[in-house]
Amino acid sequence: MRVAGILLVEDDPSVRMALELALTRQGHSVTSYATGEEALDHIRARRPEIAILDVMLPGIDGVEVCRRIRKLDQLPVILLTARGDDLDVVVGLEAGADDYVVKPVEPRVLDARIRAVLRRAESASSDRITFGDLVIDRGALKVTLAGKEIHLTPTELRLLLELVRHPGQVLNRRYLLRAVWDHTHIADSRLVDACVQRIRAKIEPKPAEPVFIHTVRGFGYRFNPP
Amino acid sequence: MRVAGILLVEDDPSVRMALELALTRQGHSVTSYATGEEALDHIRARRPEIAILDVMLPGIDGVEVCRRIRKLDQLPVILLTARGDDLDVVVGLEAGADDYVVKPVEPRVLDARIRAVLRRAESASSDRITFGDLVIDRGALKVTLAGKEIHLTPTELRLLLELVRHPGQVLNRRYLLRAVWDHTHIADSRLVDACVQRIRAKIEPKPAEPVFIHTVRGFGYRFNPP
């Protein structure tokens, strides 16, 4: 069984110990630190598989730790943040975080996110992903459907890749606008819808009954492996 | 009891039949193939829950089958290998196998491994919560009842999620109005009731005798894990 070596950085001792205990129970091996400095000092020696960083830390904050980790290697990073701190999401994503979890978090949720990030990191190492008839080659930036090459425009491709990065997860329009278009302003625009529609027209056998990109009314879109 | 649909790939007919018989006796439903090609051909149609692959196979070997399965989806894989073949373990884990079993294996041991892998796969898949027949996937925003997907409207989903967030606790209408509807004004309306009723109609086997969402007269509603 794959057991992750987790690097946990959290300054609040009680939260830190609770998380460490919970994650250990889930079968992970956890090393925790109270500050970013300590964590960065030991990161080379411990070679963790994933880092979980609290955003609010004394000294170097979590986002900055994330940025420095990214300079070191491809270590996946999950950021922990206090509820409702929207601004942080943007900064965190820019710093290269792979996922974002809002505290307080249930251990099983965190565990699921960790596994999802690890899975994604693993599959990201391969250039090609296959979902039934649909093959997405990230190296060549090419998409084929049942062997036939599909031409997607840059924006369409970016959106599709973003959806595919989180298979089975519902992504809302605001998130997609930020991730694909860098739009920080909350625009009530039909931009995402229009782009999804264009992708569907190209990859869905019957665009009216989508197989890949599902609409979740009131929430957003979800890429479903068929 | 959870019964798994098992895909078994093993070229030796006597071993294959013995395993199939044993696993069937344990209550699993087994489909077996002699080669990886056949298995891959049928994997989409059969939708197994787990694959058990012999490493040594004519044609495509088990590790390669595992690799290809991984590209298709998240199907858990157990590899079967001959005793003492240490090298394979590394290769197998790299290919994404979830577990490794050395032949000859006792059926009860294999069964235990299968259940362990399935349990892990289930908890790893996403942030899902299970209450008996009812499965709520908070990542995919999907609700299934006895395996069948239930369509909930956005408001219904938000209300159900709010109730589920506090299992066993009574939530009053005022709280729910604020949490789900953002209503600050205290409206004595049938809004919450109507919505609960709509959810019940969809998820309760007998809406008149609710199993999941209980009414607490004079206070509010309570989500009870059955």
Place this chain on the structure above:
DNA sequence: GCGGCACGTCACAGTTTGGTGACACAAGAC
């Protein structure tokens, strides 16, 4: 049993939401 209250039920119209096609504009390609 009875009155009063809390909750269940239902239909419907107004509102919201997303799909869709048209179109304008910008950026290159030529």
Place this chain on the structure above:
DNA sequence: GTCTTGTGTCACCAAACTGTGACGTGCCGC
């Protein structure tokens, strides 16, 4: 320049959703 391609926006429409109020029903204390 002209043409092509990509992209954002808009208007319109059908479908889906939802709040509301009227009324029915069951529960509870008396």
